[in-house]
Amino acid sequence: MTQADPAGPSWITAAVRALPPYKGPTQLADFPSGSRIHALHLNECPYPPSPRVVAAIAAAAGQINRYPDIPARALAAALAARTGVPPSCIVFGTGSDELIHLICEVALRGGDRVVVPAPTFPRYAMSGRILGAEVTRVRIEAAGANDAAGLVAAIDGRTRVVFCCTPNPPSGGMMDAAALERLARGTPDDVLLAVDEAYYEFGRHAGGPDAAEVLRSRRGAWVVLRTFSKAYGLAALRVGYALCGSEEVAGALRKIKLQYNVTSLGQVAALAALSDEAHLRTTLDNTARERQRLADGMTRLGLKPLPSAANFVSAEAPMAASSCMTELQKRRVLIRDWRDPDYPNHIRVTVGLPDDTDAVIAALGGVLAARAAPLQARA
Amino acid sequence: MTQADPAGPSWITAAVRALPPYKGPTQLADFPSGSRIHALHLNECPYPPSPRVVAAIAAAAGQINRYPDIPARALAAALAARTGVPPSCIVFGTGSDELIHLICEVALRGGDRVVVPAPTFPRYAMSGRILGAEVTRVRIEAAGANDAAGLVAAIDGRTRVVFCCTPNPPSGGMMDAAALERLARGTPDDVLLAVDEAYYEFGRHAGGPDAAEVLRSRRGAWVVLRTFSKAYGLAALRVGYALCGSEEVAGALRKIKLQYNVTSLGQVAALAALSDEAHLRTTLDNTARERQRLADGMTRLGLKPLPSAANFVSAEAPMAASSCMTELQKRRVLIRDWRDPDYPNHIRVTVGLPDDTDAVIAALGGVLAARAAPLQARA
Numbered sequence: 208m209t210q211a212d213p214a215g216p217s218w219i220t221a222a223v224r225a226l227p228p229y230k231g232p233t234q235l236a237d238f239p240s241g242s243r244i245h246a247l248h249l250n251e252c253p254y255p256p257s258p259r260v261v262a263a264i265a266a267a268a269g270q271i272n273r274y275p276d277i278p279a280r281a282l283a284a285a286l287a288a289r290t291g292v293p294p295s296c297i298v299f300g301t302g303s304d305e306l307i308h309l310i311c312e313v314a315l316r317g318g319d320r321v322v323v324p325a326p327t328f329p330r331y332a333m334s335g336r337i338l339g340a341e342v343t344r345v346r347i348e349a350a351g352a353n354d355a356a357g358l359v360a361a362i363d364g365r366t367r368v369v370f371c372c373t374p375n376p377p378s379g380g381m382m383d384a385a386a387l388e389r390l391a392r393g394t395p396d397d398v399l400l401a402v403d404e405a406y407y408e409f410g411r412h413a414g415g416p417d418a419a420e421v422l423r424s425r426r427g428a429w430v431v432l433r434t435f436s437k438a439y440g441l442a443a444l445r446v447g448y449a450l451c452g453s454e455e456v457a458g459a460l461r462k463i464k465l466q467y468n469v470t471s472l473g474q475v476a477a478l479a480a481l482s483d484e485a486h487l488r489t490t491l492d493n494t495a496r497e498r499q500r501l502a503d504g505m506t507r508l509g510l511k512p513l514p515s516a517a518n519f520v521s522a523e524a525p526m527a528a529s530s531c532m533t534e535l536q537k538r539r540v541l542i543r544d545w546r547d548p549d550y551p552n553h554i555r556v557t558v559g560l561p562d563d564t565d566a567v568i569a570a571l572g573g574v575l576a577a578r579a580a581p582l583q584a585r586a
Numbered sequence: 587m588t589q590a591d592p593a594g595p596s597w598i599t600a601a602v603r604a605l606p607p608y609k610g611p612t613q614l615a616d617f618p619s620g621s622r623i624h625a626l627h628l629n630e631c632p633y634p635p636s637p638r639v640v641a642a643i644a645a646a647a648g649q650i651n652r653y654p655d656i657p658a659r660a661l662a663a664a665l666a667a668r669t670g671v672p673p674s675c676i677v678f679g680t681g682s683d684e685l686i687h688l689i690c691e692v693a694l695r696g697g698d699r700v701v702v703p704a705p706t707f708p709r710y711a712m713s714g715r716i717l718g719a720e721v722t723r724v725r726i727e728a729a730g731a732n733d734a735a736g737l738v739a740a741i742d743g744r745t746r747v748v749f750c751c752t753p754n755p756p757s758g759g760m761m762d763a764a765a766l767e768r769l770a771r772g773t774p775d776d777v778l779l780a781v782d783e784a785y786y787e788f789g790r791h792a793g794g795p796d797a798a799e800v801l802r803s804r805r806g807a808w809v810v811l812r813t814f815s816k817a818y819g820l821a822a823l824r825v826g827y828a829l830c831g832s833e834e835v836a837g838a839l840r841k842i843k844l845q846y847n848v849t850s851l852g853q854v855a856a857l858a859a860l861s862d863e864a865h866l867r868t869t870l871d872n873t874a875r876e877r878q879r880l881a882d883g884m885t886r887l888g889l890k891p892l893p894s895a896a897n898f899v900s901a902e903a904p905m906a907a908s909s910c911m912t913e914l915q916k917r918r919v920l921i922r923d924w925r926d927p928d929y930p931n932h933i934r935v936t937v938g939l940p941d942d943t944d945a946v947i948a949a950l951g952g953v954l955a956a957r958a959a960p961l962q963a964r965a
Binding site: 215216217218219220222223226227228229231232234235236246249251252253254255256260261264265267268269270271272273274275276277278280301302304305308312313314315316317330337339367368397398399428436440441442443444445455458459461462463464465466467468470471472473476 | 596597598599602605606607608610611613614615625628630631632639644648649652653654656681683684687691692693694696709716718747776807819820822823834843844845846847849850851852855
């Protein structure tokens with residue numbers, strides 16, 4: 208059971224009653240249609256999908272009256288060929304979000320403990336709490352990467368799962384192979400080590416390691432999560448996958464997953480996206496270029512952007528991040544605060560198109576200047 | 587905790603360790619491509635989707651780099667207009683399967699109890715077991731509908747959720763409004779009553795009630811589940827929805843659901859499907875006609891088909907259902923056994939196209955004749 212036990216109907220578990228009401232991000236549908244909004248708050252890919260993806264979807268649309276292929280055979284085979292992980296150890300999810308939840312559900316019950324970086328993708332802690340587990344937060348390193356030694360040190364006898372995320376949102380920092388190796392060795396065999404590589408393709412492009420490759424030498428249970436939502440630009444289709452360290456791990460996830468989760472259009476789209484390597488390369492090259500422009504622009508505004516290996520850049524603002532976000536939204540630019548009490552002034556900006564970079568830097572300059580002005584007036 | 591506690595790694599919960607390994611149904615991808623297989627085992631719609639659906643998918647395919655709209659505003663508004671349930675009380679899922687699991691997750695912990703019909707859609711019991719709850723099975727009526735009085739009588743002080751399914755798979759029986767009313771009145775206010783209407787459109791076409799309409803007068807918590815996978819023919823896109831009796835129920839589901847679950851293509855497809863009422867009517871008319879032909883064919887073979895208000899027909903075979911299924915599969919016809927120890931000889935056949943009806947009756951005739959022959963020879 209989690210801490211408090213607020214009032215609420217008795218048919219709802221105490222763990223769920225203790226959760227705050229859901230509050231989602233601003234979305235484009237919140238604005239009048241036709242408004243030009245710079246949506247730099249969800250770490251989406253700003254580029255439309257490969258034409259091969261669009262063609263594959265059109266070709267499959269007439270057969271959607273049949274349920275999707277359960278093991279997603281064609282897609283699993285393509286990923287197996289690229290990763291060396293056999294199809295029997297690849298499990299698909301409605302985005303990697305679903306796989307995070309399945310991992311928690313396989314492992315966590317009331318009184319168990321899950322170790323998570325802080326800050327990081329909020330779903331790890333959320334899924335842990337839904338299941339009544341206690342969440343141990345381990346602060347990320349100053350440069351923004353997950354702290355391997357800290358994660359290992361936080362494991363105790365009640366810990367069943369350790370989550371790690373690299374490159375890590377919202378900071379952007381990436382672990383090197385040696386750090387992943389230390390984490391893999393330091394995590395006891397009877398604790399599941401889950402490494403989320405949602406930003407894997409960006410990380411590799413920036414010279415980072417392949418976590419699945421590093422974890423292969425681990426004796427205990429492990430899983431690496433990846434997604435088609437980010438670099439492949441298929442966010443709307445919800446396709447994530449788990450590379451499992453053993454059939455035992457994969458089998459446990461399959462026991463509890465919904466029989467049908469990833470759609471057939473998601474499966475054909477992901478397969479087509481994998482086949483268009485030139486499209487991915489262009490996305491990665493463009494993202495690296497705009498990421499640099501975005502960081503340079505922030506630096507010119509007096510901020511100190513954190514090093515990022517992903518499709519976003521974070522920095523501490525000289526004001527509350529929530530105010531900064533609100534002021535930018537008035538200027539039709541959406542960004543995100545870190546949503547972490549330890550980092551009240553940190554903002555995260557997604558790498559977009561060139562005109563998005565120009566727009567956010569101009570708007571941010573305006574917001575910072577407007578804030579500085581009254582201070583100067585007072586001086 | 588569930589009964590046994592078999593060996594397995596200690597990071598996996600006892601409840602999940604106790605579950606059998608996943609074993610899915612035969613799928614078309616199991617056969618050489620190009621084989622003509624009569625797939626009458628998954629209660630799929632045999633008709634391709636409305637041309638409006640295909641057009642809507644094509645129109646949206648170029649924007650799938652953006653995450654789906656979280657509340658599925660356009661689709662929620664269209665469903666609200668049809669059902670009278672406000673958008674704030676409509677929650678979407680990756681098929682109604684996901685909503686079933688969310689309901690269990692909101693309500694059930696180890697030691698709690700969930701009441702389910704038997705036999706019925708297996709996911710209710712499965713989700714209950716994953717969460718460590720005890721499952722109380724209540725046998726369906728002889729004619730195949732859920733037994734309202736039996737479900738009510740099975741509720742005890744540890745019961746948090748009662749599932750009901752109408753029309754009920756695999757039997758096909760449907761509750762009338764009076765039976766639903768008795769269930770709604772008999773279920774205590776502090777127990778969530780979940781009525782699964784996955785086959786709602788077929789049931790209405792057959793003259794059945796609207797459960798959401800009946801449950802409106804219930805004071806306690808309730809939810810009605812529906813899907814676009816069956817009559818609307820969008821099985822591959824995984825779109826289900828929950829009509830919730832209150833914002834409290836909807837809010838609890840929203841607290842724990844994945845932020846992004848239903849895809850954007852699923853949302854536009856479902857909206858387009860709703861708009862094409864003529865397409866739905868043709869599907870329902872054709873299904874009713876072929877259902878009658880299928881039942882008549884079974885009767886001619888000496889079986890006694892159960893009355894069905896859905897897109898499948900069940901009957902007791904004069905042999906083990908699993909053998910019948912295997913023999914039919916050799917003849918390229920896929921059907922399903924009831925997967926329930928109390929009904930070892932019952933088979934379920936999905937209503938397909940006219941040539942599917944002809945094929946399954948011919949094949950079933952062959953299987954039954956082949957079985958009868960040696961018996962006669964021995965006489």
